[in-house]
Amino acid sequence: MEPRLPNPVRAIFARTDRDDTVVVNIGPSHPATHGTIQIIAELDGEKVVRADAHCGYLHRGFEKECESHTWHNLIPYVDRLNYCSALMNDFAYCDAVEKLMGIELTPRCRVLRTLLAEYSRIADHLTCIAASLMEMGAMTAFLYLVMIRDYIYEHLADLTGARVTYTYSRIGGLACDLPAGWLARLAEILDQYEVFVGRVHGLMDRNRIFIDRTRDVGVISTADAIDWGFTGPILRSTGAPRDLRKDTPYLAYAELDFEVPVGIKGDNYDRYYVRMREMDESVHMIRQLVDMLPDGPINVDDRRCTLPEKRLVYTEIESLINHFKLIMEGPQVPAGEAYSAHEAANGELGFYIVSTGSGTPYKVHVRAPSFVHMGGAHRLMEGYQLADIIPTFGSVNMIGGECDR
Amino acid sequence: MAPDVFELIRERLAADVREASVSHGILVLVLAPETLPGTVERLKSEFQFDLFLDVTAVDWPGQTPRFEVVYHFYSTAHRVRVRLKTRVPEADPAVGSLVPLYGSARFMERECHDMYGIVFRGNDDLRPILLYEGFVGHPLRKDYPKRAEQPLVPYRD
Numbered sequence: 001m002e003p004r005l006p007n008p009v010r011a012i013f014a015r016t017d018r019d020d021t022v023v024v025n026i027g028p029s030h031p032a033t034h035g036t037i038q039i040i041a042e043l044d045g046e047k048v049v050r051a052d053a054h055c056g057y058l059h060r061g062f063e064k065e066c067e068s069h070t071w072h073n074l075i076p077y078v079d080r081l082n083y084c085s086a087l088m089n090d091f092a093y094c095d096a097v098e099k100l101m102g103i104e105l106t107p108r109c110r111v112l113r114t115l116l117a118e119y120s121r122i123a124d125h126l127t128c129i130a131a132s133l134m135e136m137g138a139m140t141a142f143l144y145l146v147m148i149r150d151y152i153y154e155h156l157a158d159l160t161g162a163r164v165t166y167t168y169s170r171i172g173g174l175a176c177d178l179p180a181g182w183l184a185r186l187a188e189i190l191d192q193y194e195v196f197v198g199r200v201h202g203l204m205d206r207n208r209i210f211i212d213r214t215r216d217v218g219v220i221s222t223a224d225a226i227d228w229g230f231t232g233p234i235l236r237s238t239g240a241p242r243d244l245r246k247d248t249p250y251l252a253y254a255e256l257d258f259e260v261p262v263g264i265k266g267d268n269y270d271r272y273y274v275r276m277r278e279m280d281e282s283v284h285m286i287r288q289l290v291d292m293l294p295d296g297p298i299n300v301d302d303r304r305c306t307l308p309e310k311r312l313v314y315t316e317i318e319s320l321i322n323h324f325k326l327i328m329e330g331p332q333v334p335a336g337e338a339y340s341a342h343e344a345a346n347g348e349l350g351f352y353i354v355s356t357g358s359g360t361p362y363k364v365h366v367r368a369p370s371f372v373h374m375g376g377a378h379r380l381m382e383g384y385q386l387a388d389i390i391p392t393f394g395s396v397n398m399i400g401g402e403c404d405r
Numbered sequence: 406m407a408p409d410v411f412e413l414i415r416e417r418l419a420a421d422v423r424e425a426s427v428s429h430g431i432l433v434l435v436l437a438p439e440t441l442p443g444t445v446e447r448l449k450s451e452f453q454f455d456l457f458l459d460v461t462a463v464d465w466p467g468q469t470p471r472f473e474v475v476y477h478f479y480s481t482a483h484r485v486r487v488r489l490k491t492r493v494p495e496a497d498p499a500v501g502s503l504v505p506l507y508g509s510a511r512f513m514e515r516e517c518h519d520m521y522g523i524v525f526r527g528n529d530d531l532r533p534i535l536l537y538e539g540f541v542g543h544p545l546r547k548d549y550p551k552r553a554e555q556p557l558v559p560y561r562d
Contacts, residue, residue, distance in 0.1 A: 009537070009538065010532055010538055012530055012532070054534075055534065055535070056533070056534055056535040056536065056537070059535040059536070061544065061551075063520070063545060064544055064545055064549075064551055065551070067551075068551060099429050224508075226455050226456055226481065227455075227507060227508045227509070228508040228509050229456065229457060229458070229507070229508070229509025229513075231456070240481070242481055247481075247484045248484055336428070337428070338428075338429050339429070339431060339477060339486070339488065341458075341479075341486070348458065348479075350458060350459060350477065352459065352461060352475065352477070354463055362463070363461075363463050363464075365459070365461040367458055367459040367477070371512065371513075371516070372509055372512065372513065374512065375508075375509055375511055375512025375513070376508060376509060379508075404535055405535070
């Protein structure tokens with residue numbers, strides 16, 4: 001019987017190359033592929049001979065949509081790229097616009113953004129590790145990690161009003177300052193983090209079953225990882241200490257004391273361990289940032305992008321017009337192009353923006369780490385067992401929102 | 406360190422580069438489409454630009470040539486970025502593929518082909534990636550209407 005619809009996906013390899021293999025389809029309707037990734041694998045017995053990862057099921061025209069909204073209006077959209085660490089997308093996007101406008105952040109905003117970026121990194125890594133451990137059956141470790149993540153989400157909700165997609169950054173600053181008692185609660189959560197992540201270390205690190213499933217599975221060398229565009233924890237798991245926070249410091253990273261954890265051979269176990277160690281470094285950084293957090297304004301005093309105080313909007317005509325123009329026409333970003341690269345939880349998150357001098361972007365392009373990683377994911381799967389696809393895929397931490405845009 | 410590398414690149418690649426400037430810490434080179442793959446090969450072998458970050462295009466309707474193809478590279482040794490730009494015409498929007506040099510080019514060129522219809526000569530795998538088989542047109546071109554719909558499954562009344 002002819003299918004009613006043509007297949008929207010075509011595998012790169014034909015069925016008939018070998019007569020002793022089978023081609024199976026994994027996903028997109030599979031809980032471990034986030035509902036958005038389809039892997040077409042050619043199997044010899046249970047061994048994966050070739051794999052073709054296909055994405056695009058969550059494509060929603062993000063870049064097209066950006067071209068018809070003001071620069072400020074995009075902030076809720078960029079939140080939804082990597083929704084496990086939405087704040088980092090905000091900061092990277094705002095950084096690109098600020099570069100074009102020639103804006104220098106206030107010291108308090110700079111430190112606060114760094115702090116929140118590291119806090120988001122913890123949430124992102126917790127999600128990734130928890131989910132990939134759960135897929136291997138480690139329910140207790142999952143619950144420990146997700147519990148801490150939920151503390152972080154609730155804590156960020158106290159600050160921003162939302163649990164997952166915060167819309168908290170602004171061009172030239174932040175939406176609001178810290179509420180009273182926020183830093184005290186932060187210290188409590190970091191202490192809790194140490195207790196529960198310590199338990200997960202105890203449960204997993206020397207666990208025979210876990211090691212058998214992850215050691216020497218999904219191995220990639222540094223040279224291959226760079227050739228296939230891997231950045232972030234995956235590149236570091238191969239032993240290369242490449243981290244944009246150290247290599248091309250931005251925000252307040254140059255003033256911080258931290259290490260770049262690396263793996264030994266770039267397998268699934270190393271990717272687990274690098275993420276665990278990176279969270280410890282983030283905690284270390286957050287504690288330093290809390291100590292150095294200066295007082296002062298969080299928004300730059302620049303009428304091209306910062307909204308005037310509400311009190312002034314209601315009492316003087318200049319501020320009223322300023323407010324109206326910023327909302328209706330958007331901040332006037334000088335013509336030109338800029339590329340900002342931040343070390344997001346998954347790797348290099350780049351925003352390439354082009355402005356023609358109006359309040360609306362001419363073009364916004366996202367260099368999403370997840371998308372690039374899916375281009376090389378088949379390299380991690382080929383040659384291993386069919387059952388290894390799930391832990392390997394989990395260790396890549398593909399986030400559909402930024403992969404498919 | 407970075408400006409030294411930039412100076413060296415400008416000097417050695419002067420024959421192929423039409424314009425060179427530094428914008429927000431990134432070296433920007435404007436090239437002809439024919440010389441692009443050769444220049445990238447030299448950037449990779451002589452200046453260690455080993456990480457292919459990104460390729461995208463910018464559509465400038467009304468200008469000739471219409472499409473600007475934009476590449477970003479990063480050198481893990483020098484810790485600097487280079488942006489290459491080249492213009493291709495609407496009638497023949499083609500540029501040489503970088504797949505022989507970088508594995509990561511495969512996916513990113515597919516996306517650029519999806520969105521702008523740029524043809525990467527030498528990339529034998531330009532299947533749709535974010536779009537689906539049978540999608541008509543290139544959505545990020547400025548003349549593609551934002552509200553156009555091409556549902557795979559017909560809407561129910």
